Amino acid sequence: MSTFIGWTVHGDGRNVQPGAVVAPGERLSWPRTIGIGMQHVVAMFGATLLVPTLTHFPVNTTLLFSGLGTIIFLLLTRNKVPSYLGSSFAFIAPLTASQQYGVAAQLGGVVLTGVTLILVGLLVNAMGRRVIDAVMPPVVTGAIVALIGFNLAPTAVANFESQPLIGLVTLATILVLGVATRGMVSRLSILIGVVVGWVTAALTGGLAEGALEQIAATPWVGLPPLHTAQFHLSAILVTLPVLVVLIAENVGHVKAVGEMTGTDLDAYQGRALIGDGIATGLAGCFGGSGTTTYAENIGVMAATKAYSTAAYWVAAGFAILLAFIPKFGAIIFTIPVGVLGGACLVLYGLIGMLGVRIWQDNRVDFTNPANLTAAAVALIVGIGNLSLTIGSVQLEGIALGSVGVIVIYPLMRWAYTALGEGSYDGFRSRVG
Incomplete structure (x- = not known):
């Protein structure tokens, strides 16, 4: 048995x-550990790249800060919570x-979301879940x-309709691979669908003019582009519900x-939230997408x-x-809007259905x-993208619906409890 930075070699390695x-x-031998690490890269790749692609953030910058964020997370959780921090859908x-x-x-919205998550982690560390x-x-x-998932349904539809053939090929590929295959192919169905859609666009003239020349002119090695964040209240309020x-x-x-490991990790929950918050805030400071713990990598571990x-x-x-x-x-930046439309019809729907789940x-x-x-009012506010302007601050569907349900729900629960079952029976008779 030997150790390296706290890892004990498992069995014969x-x-x-x-x-x-x-x-x-624990760990296996380093060649096997490196191989498993590469599988984790493949597992996180599609989703982590797709977020900056859809939001027009620098892909390379997002990759850089997903890696740095993962290291920060592992350090904060003392190597007790295995997780990759990739881009959050x-x-x-x-x-x-x-x-x-x-x-x-x-980026300012991403930074403030990260900072708030750090504060939540500190609170959980002190008081528990x-x-x-x-x-x-x-x-x-x-x-x-x-409501976060369903809010941008019109955008996905508009992108799809702009290049319907390319969008349809992308959508069909994702659906078939996601349902009819298993293992890594199924987990990478969205990435594969985007690749198939891009190739279809290239063959049918659907790429933007000069796209291939732009790729050829870009160097192989270079520094990721960095940006600085500014803080705009309306943008922050839209992003904070994430x-x-x-x-x-x-x-x-x-x-x-x-x-899965038979280990009680509740003591590390606060640290995990803090690590995710630091990773998200750091990414936002320099141009990367906000991060989250990746379910895709749980599949590799299993x-x-x-x-x-x-x-x-x-x-x-x-x-x-x-x-x-x-x-x-x-x-990545040559991906046409039709491909994005086909992928987003699935992605936005999946996020919305996660709420239902x-x-x-x-x-x-x-x-x-x-x-x-x-729940009903929040969903309609989000889906309809209801917007209200209060002074110089504009509250749009996501922010307004999120704030609304957080405020309305305890009031509704109090009213239901205070007014008693008689009010409940009357309500049910009205709605059938």
Whole structure:
């Protein structure tokens, strides 16, 4: 047995015995650990690249800060919580909705979201998870996640309609691979769909004029482009509701890894949130997409039975290396709008349905009018993109719906409790 930076070699370093797992504090031999780390890179690749592609953020910068963010997360959690911090899909809708404020203002929203997540992590570290459950019960969390996904449905449709053939090929590829295949192909269905759509566009003249020449002129090696953040209140208010998704994903990830490894990781929940917050805030400071713990990589861990954090150090290192290849980012930015439309029809819908899944998993009772009305109003505000201007601040669908459900739900619950079952019976008779 030997150790390296706290990792104990598992068994003979070559094999995992039936029924056993490689714990976070263990590792296999370095060649095998590097191989597993490369699998983690492949698993996170599609989703991590897709977010900056859709939001027009620098792809190489996002890769750089996803790798750095993963290292920060591993350090803060003392190598106890295996996770890769890739781009969060939840940022796609608010960043697209706030494009009129400019990249600097969009980044300001990402930074403030990260800072707020750090504060939540500190609170959880001091008081435990019960504080999250009290402020954001499942009915509220599900509504916010759902409206984030559904808010930009018109944008996805408009992009699809601009190049319907390319959009249809992209959409069909994603659906077929996602449903009819298993394993890594299924997990990479969106990335493969985008590639197939791009090739279709290249063959049918759907690429922008000069796109191939631009790729050829871009150097192989170079520094990732960096941007600075500015703080615009309207852009911040649109982006801040993503906090709910980041918390839900982070808490779920820590719990899932704990169950799979037979380890109680609740003591590290606050640290995990803080690490994610620092990674998101740091990325926003310099031009990268906000981060989250990646469910895609749980699949790799489940398949290999290797939950070693050493493999995530390897994955982070490879991501940082790829960030210094500008030609890679140039290829991503030639993806036509029809491809983005086909992919977003799936992505936005999946985010929206994640909110519905939160309701299902937590058995939210929609015969209760407090739950029903709060969620119903929030969804319509988000889907319809209702906007209100208060002074110089504009509250749009995502921000308005999120703030609304957080405020309305406790009031509705109080009113339902205070007025008693008689009011409930009357409500049910009115809605049938």
